[in-house]
Each structure stands twice: as C-alpha cells, then as structure tokens.
Amino acid sequence: MSDAVLAIEQLGFQYGEKPVLSDISVSLQQGKYYALLGPNGAGKSTLFSLICQLLRPLSGSLHIMGKNTQQHTRFALKQLGIVFQQSTLDLDLTVAQNLGYHASLQGMPGAITRQRIDEELTRFGLADRAKDKVRALNGGHRRRVEIARALLHKPRLLLLDEATVGLDQNTRDAMNTHLRELCDIEGITILSSTHLIDEVKPNDELIVLLKGKIKLQQRCKEAMAALGVETVQQLYRQMHVSEER
Amino acid sequence: MVYFTCFLGILTRELLRFWQQRSRLISALVRPLLWLVVFAAGFRAALGVAIIPPYETYITYEVYIVPGLAGVIMLFNGMQSSLSMVYDREMGSMKVLLTSPMPRSFLLVSKLLAGAFISTLQVYAFFVIAWILDVQAEPIGYLVVLPALVLTALMLGALGLLLSSFIKQLENFAGVMNFVVFPMFFLSSALYPLWKMQESSEWLYQLCLFNPFTHAVELIRFAMYSQFNAQALAVTLSCTIAFIGLAIWGYDPKRGMVRRKVGG
Incomplete structure (x- = not known):
C-alpha cells in the first residue's frame, strides 16, 4: 500500500438507499496515466468526490501516499490537483487572479505563487493571456487554465473528471498528449475519468x-x-455486453 | 502565515468580485436611501419618536432609522452572499474552496469575514451619503459603531451561509426573501421603535424581541451614540456563534452538502 499514490480498499457509498459504489478497490502507482472508463451514472464523479473529500465513504478506506485521507485530510488534499467536470473558474476574474486565488487556498507564499503562475502558463502556452478575463477565453483555453491551476501547487495525483468534454478533436488530442507527458516527465499520476473511449x-x-x-x-x-x-x-463493448447479461 | 495567506486570498477574491460588480454597491445603497429620503419624508409626521434610549432628546425620524438601515444593508448583503454561495455550488466553483487543504471551518469563517468586510464598507458609504443629507450622529459614534457593524455583518453572513447549506436549488431562494428577509426586517426595531409595536400588538412585540435582527439594530443604534447595550450584544454574539457553528455543520461532508450535486 505504501508504494501507491492512491490506494482505495473496499470503498462503498450510497445516496440514501441507492447504492452508487460498492467494494471498490484500486491502487494507482506513481507516474502512470489511469483512464477511468464508464458510462454516465456509473459512479465516476462520486468516486472523485470521495477521493477529494467532498463526500465521506460509508465503508472502506482511501490512502494517499500511504496516509489515510480521513485521518490526514490536509496532507491528502495537498497531494491532489483537481479538474472538475464543470468549469470552476471565476469568469469575471483574470487568468492570473484565478490562479492566484487557488494558490492562496493552498497557502502558497506570494513570491512562489508568481513564479509558479508564470511557469504553468508558459507550459500551457497561455503566458500572454495572464491578464485576460476568463470570460474572454475559448473552451479549450479555459480547460488549459484549469489544468494549469490544478498543477500550481505541484500535486502528486491529478484528478481529471471528464476534463475534455466539450472540446474539439484537435484540442482534445493536444491535451491528451500533454497530460501523458506530465506522467512521463514529471512523474505525476493522473486519474482521468471519461466516457470518450x-x-x-x-x-x-x-x-x-x-x-x-x-x-x-x-x-x-x-x-x-x-x-x-x-x-x-471492442474491449469496452464486450465488457458492457457481458455486464448487461 | 499559511492561514494569513489563505485568508488574504479569499478577501482579495471577494473584493475583486465586488469591484467587478459595482452595480451591487449601487443597488445596496439605493434601497436604504429610498427609505431614508422618500419613506422617512412621508412618515415623519405620522410616526413621532419619543425620547427613548440611547437618544437624550427628541430626534427626527430620519435619525431614528439610520441604524436600522445600516442593518438592512447588511441583512440584504448576508442574503446576497447566501445566494452567491448557492450559485457557486450549482456552478461548481464552491468545490475549489472546499477542496483546499486548509480546515473547512477556517475557510468558511474566512469567507464570512471577507463578506463582513465588504458589508461594513457599504454601510460606511451609506453613512457618508446620510451625512451629506444632514442626517448625522456624533463623529466619534462612527468609530465606536465599527465593532457592532462587524459583529452584525458576521451574524447575518453566517445566517446566509447556514441557509445556503440547506437550500437545494437557486430557484428556492425566493422563499428566503419571503420567509427570512422580510419578516426579519419588518419584525424589528429598524423602522419603528418597539414600544409602538407593543401599543398595537403584544404578540407582534414579542416576536420582535425574539428576532436577532432587532438586537443587532439596537447594538448599532447604541454604539452610534457611544453607548453600550449589554442585552443586544449578548443576543447578537450568541446568535453569531450559533449560526457559524450550524453553518460549519451544514457544510460537513458527512452531511453530504454536495451529495445531490455530483452525479456521474
């Protein structure tokens, strides 16, 4: 368990009487890209909410870098970078202001924040958009800002919840290539939920x-x-068909 | 230092958002100014105000309602922040705050303090306009009233936060106006002294006494005249602590504030 960036054991959750997740056990290793595939309603977003502690599990446990997330909440959340399915940027603030807000929520000092914002925006080709309001950006650029924001505090595990939904094919391809480079070069572990096979x-x-x-x-x-x-x-279809039976 | 950085970030964001939405300041001031200029002019003659503490002489109706209107600015601001919390939750941006590694109680209190700071700024803008309109208190009163304003803003902000944790959808917010804001406003000493209410109806008077907003308004009123109202302070402070505690409980993931919101 201690080698795993994220270790989930026998996790269960339900809304009221309706079970959503049952007996989930998963182990994620450093520097790998994990694609979480499932149809709408499979429980992907619920699983993400449990990992980032917006919800508490009803059974089982989650460990991040070997530490129980409920006992070491701050440590666990510090290791996470999260891109939610819905955009969570403040449209009326600039790109830099959005990133600065996130940095302050992470407790990052001002000097380091400015340096990291420059680094991440440069990495994502957005250095010249720092002072633009998010409202002025297109969907692809907004997604890039969200990923840059999620990486600002150098997390060990990046959670992407349907992060490419609504983007055109070229932007999706570029983003997917870029994300795998993050795993290979920076050793970040990525868990990306998608229904886009x-x-x-x-x-x-x-x-x-x-x-x-x-x-x-x-x-x-x-x-x-x-x-x-x-x-x-074919693989996914075969699994889906056997599940339906 | 880490906590201070985080608080400063939350405060900066609220100020930037407030600056972006300058119409909010204008609309926040228009409402009390209408009461002060139009309503007060019409009701001045009808509603004579006797000498009651903290006033030491007869006062005009305009002078009487200034503390209440300061409270009204903060009441509407508290509900506005509640509305924006529900909106943020519906839009998902609340998750950015709630997935910060800082303790959730600290994050929520920081957001409350930032909201209280903005509310207090708006009240002082109102005081300036009232001063220009020749509705004035003693100059020292404007300084003495500051802690009372901050405490009131915190209480009403915490009430808004508490409500936002229970409101499932943005559409349900109209109910807050009908069942919380207007009753709190009209069943208080903001617009008329409570003895007037008692003359008309004993049970309405008792409801007014039960209303924490009444005590917040009285706290402001006494402080503006450099006087201290212990009962008003005790009620306002107790309600602030209770509302903050309940709001933090309301946003506890065990209760699943976002349960209905995740899907997928």
Missing part, C-alpha cells in the same frame, strides 16, 4: 467502472490481448 491509449492503465463496481484494472493493451480484441472500443 477514443481518448484511452494502449499504454494507459485502464479502470472500467460499471454500475458502481470495478470490472477491470489492467494495462489497456494487456486487457485487449487477454480478451482477444483489437481496439479499446
């Missing part, structure tokens, strides 16, 4: 969540070989 690459670690249960956790190309399929679409 074409975003999952053969070298990704694949986690399939169906009806609140983990149906698969394996490297994508190994899973495809084991099931004798050639594409992620």
